[in-house]
Amino acid sequence: MVKQIGFDNEKYLKEQTEAILERVKKIGNKLYLEFGGKLLFDYHASRVLPGFDPNVKMRLLQQLKDQADIVLCIYAGDIERRKVRADFGITYDADALKLIDDLKDRGISIRAVVITRFNDQPAAKIFKNKLERQDITVYTHAFTRGYPTDIDVIVSDEGYGANPYIETKKDLVIVTGPGPGSGKLATCLSQLYHDYRKGVKSGYAKFETFPIWNLPLKHPVNVAYESATADIRDYNMIDPFHLEAYQQVAVNYNRDVEVFPVLKRILEKITGTDSMYCSPTDMGVNRVGFGIADDEVVQEASRQEAIRRYFRYACEYVMGLVDKETVQRAELIMKELGVRQEDRAVVGPAYQAAAEAKERGKGHEKIFCGAAIELEDGTIITGKNSENMHAASSLILNATKHLADIPDKLHLLPRNLVESVAKLKKEIINNKRASLDLDETLVALTISAMTNSAAELALGKLKELKGCEVHMTHIPTPGDEAGLKKLGINLTTDPNFAFGGLYEN
Helix, strand or coil: CCCCCCECHHHHHHHHHHHHHHHHHHHCCCEEEEECCCCCCCHHHHHHCCCCCCCHHHHHHHHHCCCEEEEEEEEHHHHHCCCEECCCCEEHHHHHHHHHHHHHHCCCCCCEEEEECCCCCHHHHHHHHHHHCCCCCEEECCCCCCCCCCHHHHCCCCCHHHCCCCCCCCCEEEEECCCCCCCHHHHHHHHHHHHHHCCCCCEEEEECCCCCCCCCCCCHHHHHHHHHCHHHCCCEEECHHHHHHHCCCCEEEHHHHHHHHHHHHHHHHHHCCCCCCCCHHHHECCCHHHHECCHHHHHHHHHHHHHHHHHHHHHHHHCCCCCHHHHHHHHHHHHHHCCCHHHCCCHHHHHHHHHHHHHHCCCCCCCCCEEEEECCCCCEEEEECCCCECHHHHHHHHHHHHHCCCCCCCCCCCHHHHHHHHHHHHHHCCCCCCCECHHHHHHHHHHHCCCCHHHHHHHHHHHHHCCCEEEECCECCHHHHHHHHHCCCEEEECCCECCCCCCCC
């Protein structure tokens, strides 16, 4: 079956742009918009909202670039401990640098970078130096004194006033940053404090994709958000302030609801007037719910995302990255949605492929890995490991053969090429295993395509694997993981190490 679409990007883009500009108009002067989520490659959104352009927020910024300044926040502690963005495997500071480059490539300039909760951390100082030597304006903000309870200290020259003022020129200032806790809110409020001291009546609003406020609390899209944030214990709830003020049900998440009374008091202390906001939902300008074109498609996609998240947390648990409670919470969310691991279409075939590898390799002490991919038309292709290939390598070669109508018995890689790579790995760089990982296989396929027309056909089919679903019975080696990420594949794995050990180079 052809992949179904559940989201209308153009409708969403139009409504979202109008909502932001309407809020700017309502404020009247300068609006600081806290911009949550990922600006680029928002794959969670594209998975739970099939058809959602993972870069639609960047398109939004391009439409607003003449009216907006952009300020990028990054928490100094995330730089210091080298926190990693899981979907790309790069650190938050590298992600910030990449974002600056990506914006520049699209004709959008960063007004400034703010390193938040800065306390002379050595890695943060190096990061600051690197940016400044590329003529990027950098500010450092310390932890806000008195936060979160002592409003009189927070809203004073000792609190927000201690931070340097960020000079901006446009009526709309978009404040963004990698990951939660980057200091976006504190940066917005610090700017408001300075503006009101200068006699400028600025305002604050928030743009966050999930949870979707105008969907039911237990809608699978919102439940999938809880699964995505199981490690930080976020949960959705009915916004009690919105219900009391308007007698309307709206969904928000616990941290926004919990901080709202304090935030409302801070805003009123800064402005000296009653806040225009009666609820945390009021603060938002999110229109993503209005872009949903097929609710059934979106619901099923969200249930599938909950299964993916469970597998991911199970793997992160064995790697020591999350605790047992995170895995248990993800499992409970799956049960709440009425799904099991096996409801992910590629899981069963991957297990079958591993069983076939074990049957074929009886008598040898080795790990047997299986992998399966679901192509866009619903076809399931499998692969298994061998002396020459990792399971991921055989999977991708088998998938491209199917797409190119190449007979299974026809080899895409010449034997002498595979043997040459194996010799390099075992005899020269002293690797324990000679079998080709996916990254190596992709390079070998490219070389083979120069003289092999079948390999050339297969190489041309790789782009059709983007967005396909894959499950593997073992955690991929670094080379397999790198190859799968380059192909844009949605991967889940069982929490088993590929070769039975703890380290794989």
